[in-house]
Each structure stands twice: as C-alpha cells, then as structure tokens.
Amino acid sequence: MVHLTINGQVVQANDGEMLLDVIKRMGIDIPAICQHDAVEPFGSCRLCTVEITKADWDGWKNYVTSCLYPVADGLIVNTHSETVNEIRKTLLDLYLARHPNSLFVRKLAAEHGVTKTSYEEIPDGDDCILCGLCTRICERMGFSAISTVGRGHSKEVAPPLKEAPPDCVGCLACAQCCPTGHIKFSEEGASRSIWGKQFEKIACSKCGKLTITKEFADSLSETRNIPREYFDVCDDCRRKEIALTMGRLAQWSREEETV
Amino acid sequence: MKSRLVVTPNRCIGCRTCELACSFNHAIDGKPGRSRIFVMGGGFKDLWVPVTCLQCDDAACVKSCLVGALRRNEETGAIELNQDKCVKCMACTAACPFGCSIYDSGQDQVVKCDLCGGDPACARFCPTKALEYKPIAQVKPAQVKVKAVG
Numbered sequence: 286m287v288h289l290t291i292n293g294q295v296v297q298a299n300d301g302e303m304l305l306d307v308i309k310r311m312g313i314d315i316p317a318i319c320q321h322d323a324v325e326p327f328g329s330c331r332l333c334t335v336e337i338t339k340a341d342w343d344g345w346k347n348y349v350t351s352c353l354y355p356v357a358d359g360l361i362v363n364t365h366s367e368t369v370n371e372i373r374k375t376l377l378d379l380y381l382a383r384h385p386n387s388l389f390v391r392k393l394a395a396e397h398g399v400t401k402t403s404y405e406e407i408p409d410g411d412d413c414i415l416c417g418l419c420t421r422i423c424e425r426m427g428f429s430a431i432s433t434v435g436r437g438h439s440k441e442v443a444p445p446l447k448e449a450p451p452d453c454v455g456c457l458a459c460a461q462c463c464p465t466g467h468i469k470f471s472e473e474g475a476s477r478s479i480w481g482k483q484f485e486k487i488a489c490s491k492c493g494k495l496t497i498t499k500e501f502a503d504s505l506s507e508t509r510n511i512p513r514e515y516f517d518v519c520d521d522c523r524r525k526e527i528a529l530t531m532g533r534l535a536q537w538s539r540e541e542e543t544v
Numbered sequence: 545m546k547s548r549l550v551v552t553p554n555r556c557i558g559c560r561t562c563e564l565a566c567s568f569n570h571a572i573d574g575k576p577g578r579s580r581i582f583v584m585g586g587g588f589k590d591l592w593v594p595v596t597c598l599q600c601d602d603a604a605c606v607k608s609c610l611v612g613a614l615r616r617n618e619e620t621g622a623i624e625l626n627q628d629k630c631v632k633c634m635a636c637t638a639a640c641p642f643g644c645s646i647y648d649s650g651q652d653q654v655v656k657c658d659l660c661g662g663d664p665a666c667a668r669f670c671p672t673k674a675l676e677y678k679p680i681a682q683v684k685p686a687q688v689k690v691k692a693v694g
Contacts, residue, residue, distance in 0.1 A: 322628035323611035422631055426610040458611075458631040487638075497638045505635055509607045516638050523643030524582050528593040532586025535553035535593070 289360040304351035305333050308364055315364050316373070316393060317352055318464040319416035324425050326352035329416045334372050336363040348372060370397075378402050380414060387412040389465040412467035415440055419459035419468060427508065428452050431459065431480065442468075444480050455484035455498040489519035496520075545621030548683050549664055549675065551594055556674035558583055558592035562666035569665040570655065571648070578648055580657045581666050581675075594675055596666065597644040597657035599623055605656070608639035614656075622659035630654055 287298050291311060298307045303326055305317055319330035328350040335351045338344075338361050348369065351362075363369065377394040382404035384390045389412070394400065419442060420432050430453035434443045444450030455477050460468040470479035475495055477484040484498040496502075502516035518526070563579040571578035581596040599622055606614045606623060613629035614636060616622070625636075625645075630653065636645040637654060645656045657664075659677075667677040 321631075322626065323613065323631055422611070426631070426633070456633040456635070458633045461632040497634050501633070501635065502638065505608050505610075505639065509610075511604050511607055511639050515604060515641050520637050520640065520643030520646055523641060524584060524595045527642045528582075528584030528595050529587045531551070531553050531593045531595075532588055532591050535586060535591060536588045539554055539591075 287356050287358040287360075289356055289358070289362060291362045292364055298356040300356075302356050304335065304337075304349075304354045304356055304360075304362065307356060308333075308335070308351055308362070313364050315351070316397075318393070318414070319418050320352050321418055321422065321462055323462075324418070324421040326350075327417055327421060328353040330414065331376055332373060334369060334376075336366045336369050337361065373397055374399050379404065382406050382410075384410045384412060384414060384465070386410060387414075387465050387467075390414070412465040413442060414465055414467075415442070416464065417442075418462055418464065422458050422462050426456065426458055428454060428456075428504075430454075444482075449482035450480050453480055453482050454500040454504050455479055455482065456501045487516055489522055490517045491522040492519060494519040494521060545618065545680065547662075547677050547679050548621065549596070549599070549659060549667060550678050550683055551596070552674050552676070553586055553591065553593040554674075555672045556583065556592040556594055557672055559671065561669050561671060562594055562596075562675055565665040565669040566657075569660055572651060575650075578650055580644070580646065580655055594666070595642065595644065596675075597623070597640075598642060599657075599659070604639040604641055605636035605645045608635040610635065617658075617661075620659050620662040622657065622661075624658045625654060625656055627653055 287300060288295060289298060291308060296307060296311060305320065308315060315333055317333040319327055331350055333351045334348050336346050337349055338346045339359050374397055377397055377399045380390045381394050381399060381402040385406045417433060423429055423431050430450040431442055431444050433440055435441060457470060460470050470477060475486045475488055477486055477498060484500060486495040486498050487502055488495055496519050505511055506513040560583050562581045563583060566579040566581045567575055570580060581594055583592050584595050586593045603623055611629055611631055613626045614623055617624050632654060634647060637647055645654060648655045664677050667675040
C-alpha cells in the first residue's frame with residue numbers, strides 16, 4: 286500500500302499500480318485513448334500526461350504519462366494544472382493538424398477548447414492516430430496479424446507486406462477497439478471483409494443466424510480446446526435446446542410424481 | 545463459492561417476473577427483452593424453463609475469451625465479464641453451449657449473468673421458488689456440478 290496525493294486529495298493505492306488506474310478510480314476524467322484494460326499500457330497517445338512532484342523535490346516538477354507511471358509513496362499529482370492543460374492542448378492541436386477529417390479527434394479537441402489547429406493541416410489526413418491499440422490487441426488475442434509498418438510520415442498499421450494477412454481470423458477486435466473508428470470492414474450476407482481478406486461467417490445450422498467467422502471458430506476450438514460443434518448453433522437456438530432438454534427432465538419427474 | 549442458483553422448471557409458471565427483475569437490475573431501460581434470463585417453453589403443456597447462465601465449472605466462455613475478460617468471482621461463484629477488458633470479438637457468445645452469453649445491441653456490449661454480485665434479483669422475485677439461490681450445503685449433489693466442456 287502506498288499513499289499519494291491526487292489533486293489535493295490523499296488516496297491509497299496498491300503497489301505496482303499505474304497512476305492512471307488510481308486517477309480513473311477516483312472518477313477524475315482525463316483523456317487516455319490508447320489505453321485498454323485488455324492490454325498493457327503503452328503511452329503512445331500522451332494525452333494522459335499529468336504533473337507529478339514530491340515534497341523533497343524542491344519545487345521541481347515532472348510531466349509523465351500516467352498510464353505508464355507506477356504509483357509511489359508521497360507522490361503529489363495534479364491532473365489538470367495549467368501546464369498539463371497546455372500540453373494536452375498542444376497534443377490535440379497536433380492531432381488536429383494530422384487528422385483534420387477525424388470526427389473523433391475534432392470532438393475530443395473541441396472538448397479541450399481546441400477548435401482550429403495552429404499548424405499546417407494535412408488535408409487528406411486519415412483517422413489513424415497510430416496509437417497501436419489494434420496491433421496490441423491483435424497480439425494479445427494471439428494472432429499478431431497486423432502491425433505498424435514504416436517509419437516517420439509513412440508509418441501506418443498494416444498486415445505483413447500489405448497483403449491479406451494469413452493469421453487474421455476476422456474477429457473484428459481491432460475494429461471494435463479502434464478509438465477513432467479508422468479500421469474499416471464490410472459485411473455482406475455471410476461474408477466479411479477486413480484487411481483485404483475475405484471471411485465466411487458461420488450460419489446457425491438450425492435457424493441460419495450468422496455468428497463468428499469459420500476461421501475464428503476453428504482457431505478457438507484448436508487453441509482453446511472447445512469442441513468445434515459448439516460453434517455450429519447460434520445462442521438463440523442453444524437456449525431453445527437447453528430449455529427442451531430441461532423440459533424433458535422436468536416432465537419425467539412430473540410424471541413420476543403423479544404415478 | 546457458498547451458494548448456487550438452482551432452477552426447478554416444474555415450479556415455473558412462466559410469469560417472466562425473473563426477466564423483469566433482471567432487466568430492471570441490469571439493463572438501461574428495464575426492457576424485458578434485455579434480460580439475461582430467458583423463460584422458454586419446455587416442450588410440454590404448462591411447462592416453462594427459466595434458462596440462465598449455469599456458471600459452469602469448466603466454462604466454454606472463459607476458455608474462449610482470449611483477453612481474459614471473463615473471470616470467476618470466487619466469492620459468489622459467478623463468471624463475471626469485465627466490460628473494460630472486453631474487445632467484443634463475440635467468441636463467448638458463440639462458444640457458450642447454453643447460449644447464455646449474449647450481445648446486447650442496446651448497450652453495445654456482451655452481457656451475461658453475474659448473479660447480481662451475490663444476490664440474484666431473479667431468485668429474489670421468483671414467486672414460486674422455481675429459481676432459488678441456495679447455500680451449497682442445501683443443494684443436492686447432482687445439482688452441484690455442471691460440466692460444459694468435456
């Protein structure tokens with residue numbers, strides 16, 4: 286257990302916890318868009334930057350990404366100091382220059398009082414802020430089908446050689462978690478397309494309801510030791526099945542009681 | 545784990561109070577369609593079966609979750625879904641052999657029974673005790689073990 290002061294309030298935290306977790310637990314709202322509980326903190330969006338100091342630092346202050354900074358005894362944290370707000374505004378100003386067409390970035394920037402960038406806009410800038418959340422989630426899921434490729438201006442998220450990724454199973458976790466909604470996929474009937482790869486969804490053998498992709502089900506049954514036939518029937522039909530099974534058992538015991 | 549949710553279909557009168565109790569406890573607008581418990585026809589006259597998560601010992605949903613968002617709460621015995629960790633890949637909804645891990649389009653999240661943190665509303669409001677939250681000692685041995693994955 287460590288004790289630290291956040292915005293003038295003394296709080297308790299567990300050893301090894303990151304500052305952001307404590308800040309969130311206190312209900313303090315700071316932006317942290319590259320953070321997801323399923324993966325380790327990464328510190329790429331820099332928006333969760335906070336001001337830290339200690340009583341014996343002689344007034345010196347440091348600015349750290351709270352998602353990557355472990356809590357320490359006697360730490361004095363300010364999540365919305367003037368300088369922190371200025372840092373956040375500068376970051377959003379830069380984001381706005383790079384992604385002028387992104388609704389998410391525009392909204393977030395406006396929330397922090399930045400409506401127009403002071404830098405030169407990239408008019409055809411895409412929505413990808415290169416936070417790497419999709420690649421980290423894909424890695425966490427055990428597929429590692431996508432990664433960031435290139436450096437500097439040409440850095441982007443893409444499958445190997447920018448071809449249809451052989452390891453992708455079409456689970457859509459990357460698209461679901463992308464904070465800006467940059468990752469696009471299309472669904473038409475039973476087929477799904479993402480990262481230039483085509484997938485076929487499983488249709489329930491009873492009602493035809495579409496569930497996850499065949500590749501995802503194959504991978505789950507192989508790596509997680511789940512019988513493959515579990516994926517052949519949708520959840521609605523499963524419930525009907527179990528109700529009928531339990532109904533038969535209940536009927537037997539009902540008949541036994543009346544005999 | 546001290547208690548188990550015990551379902552006795554023969555006592556169920558199909559009143560769907562459990563669905564209401566569940567959705568009032570969990571869903572945003574209290575719509576019965578958003579409940580995590582389902583009163584289904586049992587295939588015979590006047591026979592209903594409340595279908596809900598059975599908190600399997602060796603659960604397919606936990607196995608299928610590749611990011612570890614589904615964890616058993618050792619205190620209540622419920623398998624709980626950590627929404628902050630969930631990546632909405634729908635693996636658990638497809639893997640559950642009882643169809644009790646469901647996608648709620650209204651809240652845009654996967655939901656499942658969490659035994660209301662140790663005091664299930666469905667059992668509390670069930671007028672006929674078709675749903676009971678019983679201490680393990682009072683549950684018949686045959687009712688205790690549920691195995692989902694062989």
